[in-house]
Every structure is written in structure tokens, then in C-alpha cells.
Amino acid sequence: MRAVRFHSVGQPPVLEDVDPPRPGPGEVLLDVAAAGVCGTELHFLDGLLAPARTPITLGHEVAGTVAEVGAGVVDVAVGDRVAVHYLHPCGRCHWCRAGDDHLCDAPLGFLAFVTDGGFADQLVVPASATVPVPGSVSLPLAATLCCSGSTALHAVATAGVSAGDTAVVYGAGGVGLAIVQVLRERGARAIAVARNPERLALARELGADATVDGTSDDVAAAIRAATGGTGADAVFELVGTRATSSAALAALGKGGALVYVGYSFDRIEFDPLSLVVPEQRILTSVGNRRAELVEALDLAARGRLRSVVTEHPLDDAVRVLDELRAGRVLGRAVLVP
Secondary structure (H helix, E strand, O other): OEEEEEOOOOOOOEEEEOOOOOOOOOEEEEEEEEEEEOHHHHHHHHOOOOOOOOOEEOOOEEEEEEEEEOOOOOOOOOOOEEEEOOEEOOOOOHHHHOOOHHHOOOOOEEEOOOEOOOOEOEEEEEHHHEEEOOOOOOHHHHHHHHHHHHHHHHHHHHHOOOOOOEEEEEOOOHHHHHHHHHHHHOOOEEEEEEOOHHHHHHHHHOOOOEEEEOOOOOHHHHHHHHOOOOOEEEEEEOOOOHHHHHHHHHOEEEEEEEEEOOOOOOOOOOOHHHHHOOOOEEEEOOOOOHHHHHHHHHHHHOOOOOOOEEEEEHHHHHHHHHHHHOOOOOOEEEEEO
């Protein structure tokens, strides 16, 4: 079968012929329908993140149809339409028992980080990692929700945003656009910041109450103006550079939370006193729980969470990654075998 494989930093991934996987006990074989292309893939190529092994098949946002089940699988059947929770928790460690399965100490797999991902014709995952996709949700959309939608739900929960709050979404890529919609769902006011006018227009279409041009000389001042001078109750930082972090902190109001979802090679400096006096918080949010993927799919089925999804053939992976790096992907791109 075909798979898009990452070999080394600085080198484009390669479409290769590999042996088809076989499901073992407790596992299922999927015919991949779509796999989302995320900024995480760029982090691998740039060396900001390192997988546990190379070569490895990329792609952690996956949805497909069950083609075969391994021994002992009883809750998943051939023909089921499923999305995959990309970190497959053990279900037994302290974090899993506490409900934070995204922090699992001994995961059974981790797509594209430890185990092969979904940029391939087929994929084997633990049956416990699969989540049924509602009939009204397309598999390409479901694939994107495995990261963008569920990560957005997790980030908003981490921030503790409430109805009536004002939150800034700094970066209007796939995750940022999903956060805008989750904020709307929570009754909060969303302000989207991006450098691309098309992304700002899409953010408004999806529920942003105001937008700010990220190329402005003073982004923080523009955000404060949009909040009546008080600053934001939360800022979701999806870029993670020194410049965007500085603007995000300057835009934060009293008691506000700066939530890092994105990251870069940059190191961030701040003055603790400037945070202590207004009692502000710096938080981080990583990935998502399996339950949040279930919720994201439910919201999509009810028309409350959507994405602009563009489909591309598997052999276009390198070109799509180049488009993503150049900021020319609007919404979410998926690879379709």
C-alpha cells in the first residue's frame, strides 16, 4: 500500500510502497477516507518536534471505514464509519483514571509521533481509539475534528471561558477557526486576529464578533479598542512567537488567561510583576481528550461546528504541506487516498 513517510529533518516526506498493516488482538484495520494536514507535520519537517522513530508515516487526523477487526473486538464492526483519537490511552494510569486521557503515561499508540499515522491507504489502531462518526458528518470533516475541533474544545475548557466573556483567538488557521465557533457556542464574544484577509473574513462568517489585522503596527491596541479598553478575558495564542506573545500579553485584561496552544522555536520573556498585579494567568493546552472528540462530532452533526475542507490526493502531500507553510490553506486540507 502507499504511505507518506517522514525520514529526516529538512527533507520532504516521501510517498512509498509499504507492507499493508494487519490488525492484532484488540485492533481494527481502517480504510482511510481522509487525513487532515496540520501544522504539526511542518514542525516535524523543521525539527521542532521529533517522532519516536523514523521513518514514520505522518498524519494524526484520521477518519475512515473499518475493513477488518482483530481478535477480541466486540464494539466495532466491519463497515463502521469512525474517527480516530490520535493518542490511544491505556485507560489504567493515574491520568486516564482522572479523566485526562490526553496525558496518558503509557499510551497504546500515538499517531505519527510513535506509531504510523494516516497519510496512507490503510491504518491499524486500537479499537478503543475509534469514535463513531454520525451519519450526517462527512468523513473528511470528521478527520479534521480529530485535532482542530477537539483541540479547540479542550483549549476553551482550559481557559475557563464563560458566557459573556471576551476572548481573542490569535491565529485563524484550522484550530483557531474552531475555537471561534466553540466560543460562540459558549456564549462568549470572539475577536479573531490573523494576517490573511480571507481568514479574517472566514472567522467573521463562523461567528467572530470582531477581527484584527495581524499586520497592524499595534495589534494589542486594536484589541483593547475592540474591548472598550479593558482587555480580553482570555487570549488563545496559536502562533507562539515572541512578537505574537508580546501582543497577546499586552491585550490581556485583569484576571485574564493567556492560553498557549501554538508554539515555535522562539523563547518568550515576560515580567512576572506585570502579571501579578492584574492577577493574570499563563496556561497551556495540549491536544484533547477522547470525550472531546465525541463532543466535536456531536456539534458537527448539529451544524454547530464546521470547517472549510479541501480534499487532495495522497500523492499531493508535499505540495499541500508547502501551501500550508505559505499560509495559503483556508480552513483545513485533507489527503484522500
